[in-house]
Amino acid sequence: MSLIQKLGPGGRHGLATQESRDPIGYAVAALNRVAQSDLIDRLGLRRTTEQAVFTATRSGFRTATSAGRTFAKVGRRGEPGVRVPAAPRTGVFDLTPTEDEQMLVDVVTELAEEVLLPAAAEADEACAVPETVRAAAEEIGLPLLGVPEALGGISEERSAVAGTLVAEALARGDMGLAVATLAPGAVATALGLWGTDAQQRTYLPAFSGEGDGGVPAAALALNEPSVLFDVLSPATTAERRGDTLVLSGTKSLVPLGSEAELFVVGASLDGAPVLVLVESSTPGLSVEADPGMGVRAAGMTRLVLTDVTVPVDAVLGATDGTTYTECVRLSRLAWCALAVGTGQAVLDYVTPYVKERKAFGEPVAHRQSVAFMVANMAIELQAMRLLTYKAASRAAAGKDVGREVGLARTLCAAKGMQIGLDGVQLLGGHGFVKEHPVERWYRDLRAVGVMEGSVLV
Numbered sequence: 001m002s003l004i005q006k007l008g009p010g011g012r013h014g015l016a017t018q019e020s021r022d023p024i025g026y027a028v029a030a031l032n033r034v035a036q037s038d039l040i041d042r043l044g045l046r047r048t049t050e051q052a053v054f055t056a057t058r059s060g061f062r063t064a065t066s067a068g069r070t071f072a073k074v075g076r077r078g079e080p081g082v083r084v085p086a087a088p089r090t091g092v093f094d095l096t097p098t099e100d101e102q103m104l105v106d107v108v109t110e111l112a113e114e115v116l117l118p119a120a121a122e123a124d125e126a127c128a129v130p131e132t133v134r135a136a137a138e139e140i141g142l143p144l145l146g147v148p149e150a151l152g153g154i155s156e157e158r159s160a161v162a163g164t165l166v167a168e169a170l171a172r173g174d175m176g177l178a179v180a181t182l183a184p185g186a187v188a189t190a191l192g193l194w195g196t197d198a199q200q201r202t203y204l205p206a207f208s209g210e211g212d213g214g215v216p217a218a219a220l221a222l223n224e225p226s227v228l229f230d231v232l233s234p235a236t237t238a239e240r241r242g243d244t245l246v247l248s249g250t251k252s253l254v255p256l257g258s259e260a261e262l263f264v265v266g267a268s269l270d271g272a273p274v275l276v277l278v279e280s281s282t283p284g285l286s287v288e289a290d291p292g293m294g295v296r297a298a299g300m301t302r303l304v305l306t307d308v309t310v311p312v313d314a315v316l317g318a319t320d321g322t323t324y325t326e327c328v329r330l331s332r333l334a335w336c337a338l339a340v341g342t343g344q345a346v347l348d349y350v351t352p353y354v355k356e357r358k359a360f361g362e363p364v365a366h367r368q369s370v371a372f373m374v375a376n377m378a379i380e381l382q383a384m385r386l387l388t389y390k391a392a393s394r395a396a397a398g399k400d401v402g403r404e405v406g407l408a409r410t411l412c413a414a415k416g417m418q419i420g421l422d423g424v425q426l427l428g429g430h431g432f433v434k435e436h437p438v439e440r441w442y443r444d445l446r447a448v449g450v451m452e453g454s455v456l457v
Contacts, residue, residue: 071202071203071206071262071279073198073202074198074201074202079196079197079198080196080197081151081191081192081194081195081196081197081199081200081201082148082150082151082192082197082200083148083192083193095386095389095390095393097161097165101161101162101165104162104165104166105165105166105169107140108140108142108165108166108169108170109169109172111136111137111140111170111173112169112170112171112172112173112174112178113172113173115132115133115136115173116133116170116173116174116177116178116181117173117174119132119133119174119177120173120174120176120177120297120437120440121434121437121440123174123176123177123296123297124174124176124296124297124440125296127289127291127296127297127299127300128297128299129177129180129181129256129297129298129299133177133180133181134180134181137181138209138214138215141154142166142181142182142185143184143185143188143207143208143215144185144188144207144208145159145162145163145166145185145189146159146163146185146186146188146189146190146192146193146456146457147188147189147191147192147204147207147208148192148200151192151200151201151204151205151208152204152205152208153188153192153204153207153208157396159396159457160330160333160392160393160395160396160457161389161392161393161395161396163185163189163334163337163392163456163457164333164334164336164337164388164389164392164457165337166182167182167334167337167338167341167455167457168337168338168340168341168344168385168388169341170182170338170341171337171338171339171340171341171342171345172341172342172344172345172348173345174297174440174444175294175295175338175341175342175441175444175445175447176294176295176296176297176298176444177297177298178338178341179255179295179297179298179338179454179455180255180256180297180298180299182334182455182456183217183218183219183220183255183256183260183298183454183455184207184215184216184217184218184256185207185456186218186219186220186264186331186334186453186454186455186456187203187207187218187219187220187262187263187264188204188207188218189456189457190220190264190275190316190327190456191203191204191207191316192204193317193326194275194316194317194318194323194327195316195317196313198313199277199313199316203262203277216260216261216262217256217259217260217261218256218260218261218262218263218264219254219255219256219257219260219262219263219264219454220263220264220327220331220453220454220455220456221251221254221257221263221264221265221266221303221453222234222251222266222327222328222331222452222453222454223251223252223253223254223450223451223452223453223454224236224249224250224251224252225250225252225290225302231266231328231452231453232273232321232324232325232328233268233273234249234266234267234268234273235249235268236248236249236250236251236265236266236267236268236305237249237267237268237269238267238268238269238274238276238315240269240270240312241309243311243312244309244310244311244312245269245276245309245310245311245312245314245315246307246308246309247265247267247276247278247284247305247307247308247309247310248305248306248307248308249267249305250302250303250304250305251265251266251302251303251305252290252300252302252303253290253292253295253300253302253451253453253454254287254290254300254301254302254303254453254454255298255299255300255301255454256298256299256301257287257290257299257300257301257302257303258287258289258299258301259299260280261279261280261281262277262278262279262280263277263278263279263280263303264276264277264278264316265277265278265303265305266324266327266453269315269319270319272319272320272321272324273321273324273325274315274316274317274318274319274321274323274324275315275316275317275323275324275327276310276314276315276316277310277314277315277316278305278308278310278314282308282309282310283308283309284305284306284307284308284309285303285304285305285306285308286303286304286306287301287302287303287304288301288302288304289301289302290302292447293443293446293447294440294442294443294444294445294446294447295444295447295451296443298454327453327456328452328453329395329401329402329405330395330401330405330456330457331452331453331454331455331456332405332408332409332452333388333391333392333395333401333405333408333409333457334455334456334457335409335412335448335451335454335455336384336387336388336391336405336408336409336412336448337388337392337457338448338455339384339412339413339416339445339448340381340384340385340388340412340416342416342420342441342444342445343377343380343381343384343415343416343419343420343445344381345437345441346377346419346420346422346423346438346441346442346445347374347377347378347381347419347423349423349436349437349438350374350377350422350423350426350427350438351374353426353427354370354371354374354426357428364426370426373422373425373426374426376422377419377422377423380411380415380418380419381415381419383411383415384408384411384412384415384416387404387407387408387411387412388408388412390404390408391404391405391407391408392457395457412448413448413449414449416445416448417442417445417446417448417449419445420438420441420442420443420444420445420446421442423438423441423442424438424439424442
């Protein structure tokens with residue numbers, strides 16, 4: 001029986017309830033319903049400049065964090081939480097997406113083309129996410145991809161491959177908006193991977209849409225604004241004081257910081273890097289605008305922690321640095337996927353352009369220098385994709401991915417930026433103006449080599 005036949009109406013988001021479900025069957029069902037509905041057609045792209053959010057292009061801002069909702073502490077403290085099992089190991093090296101994964105990619109690609117891409121230019125200028133984009137992402141269940149089924153999510157197996165494919169597909173619309181829509185899911189995924197029973201039961205229900213307020217904005221904050229920053233040695237400190245931790249430091253390039261209700265902050269505890277859950281209502285938190293050259297639509301901010309006090313059990317995962325290191329690797333993998341998606345957008349745009357643009361009476365594509373440049377872009381892009389997919393498949397199987405992520409990150413940072421540069425070059429003078437989106441993609445691709453955190457697969 002096919003997946004479509006097995007999935008029927010009912011359940012959360014109109015999903016089928018059944019004893020045996022495909023790994024990401026719930027997500028596919030939700031996405032398939034949206035693809036067949038008129039949701040995308042009904043979404044009017046409201047001007048982002050009309051939103052009551054910050055515009056940091058000129059004067060910037062500094063404000064206390066959003067108080068947001070109150071997360072009721074529930075669950076058994078100290079008890080391990082629910083864990084999504086790793087995908088079965090077949091021993092066969094095959095990077096072909098499964099039927100479910102391909103359906104997921106198809107619908108997310110439609111979302112990127114019909115919603116993200118038209119909104120990208122204004123979102124980049126305003127450094128803000130249109131509410132229509134956020135609503136569409138929540139409607140198709142993006143924040144739930146990494147949440148275990150036992151906690152109201154959709155994953156029966158580790159979904160690193162699905163997350164990678166989704167990140168790539170979204171980035172073909174716009175990298176900044178992709179980061180913004182994936183940021184809450186990054187925190188939910190971290191809770192699903194490493195959270196205790198109490199942490200999962202306290203925070204995860206909100207990401208599945210339970211309660212008032214909808215899905216909370218949330219952010220994974222690892223970057224810091226220091227010279228020669230080493231993500232594995234954060235300068236932000238977590239000091240033990242009795243049964244509490246006191247955090248001090250500054251995190252930079254934090255997406256959705258002005259509206260986030262929950263942060264996962266990287267800090268140094270007893271000489272080892274750890275992840276700490278910090279609610280936005282905690283005293284001592286403040287936010288500053290932190291716009292950069294690229295990824296501007298994600299609304300990047302700087303998070304300042306001044307003697308922020310949290311319970312000692314706010315640490316997410318192990319305290320010996322292993323959880324933090326795994327988080328860094330999975331985050332870098334997500335950025336590789338974003339680089340692949342944006343690089344594909346550049347290639348898709350310049351290929352017809354050079355065939356149609358004429359100089360000296362013939363298309364510029366007839367020039368070997370132009371044709372070879374486009375061919376090299378396609379070659380490097382495929383290499384980036386293969387390395388990224390291989391690392392994702394190992395992560396999905398629960399294997400060590402240090403080497404694979406390192407290789408993918410190095411290639412995607414260097415060649416992704418080169419693809420953006422070549423795209424601008426191929427458009428000539430048009431590559432320098434905002435009439436064409438290639439200049440924005442070039443700015444976004446330069447972020448891949450410096451970004452840490454923000455997204456997770």
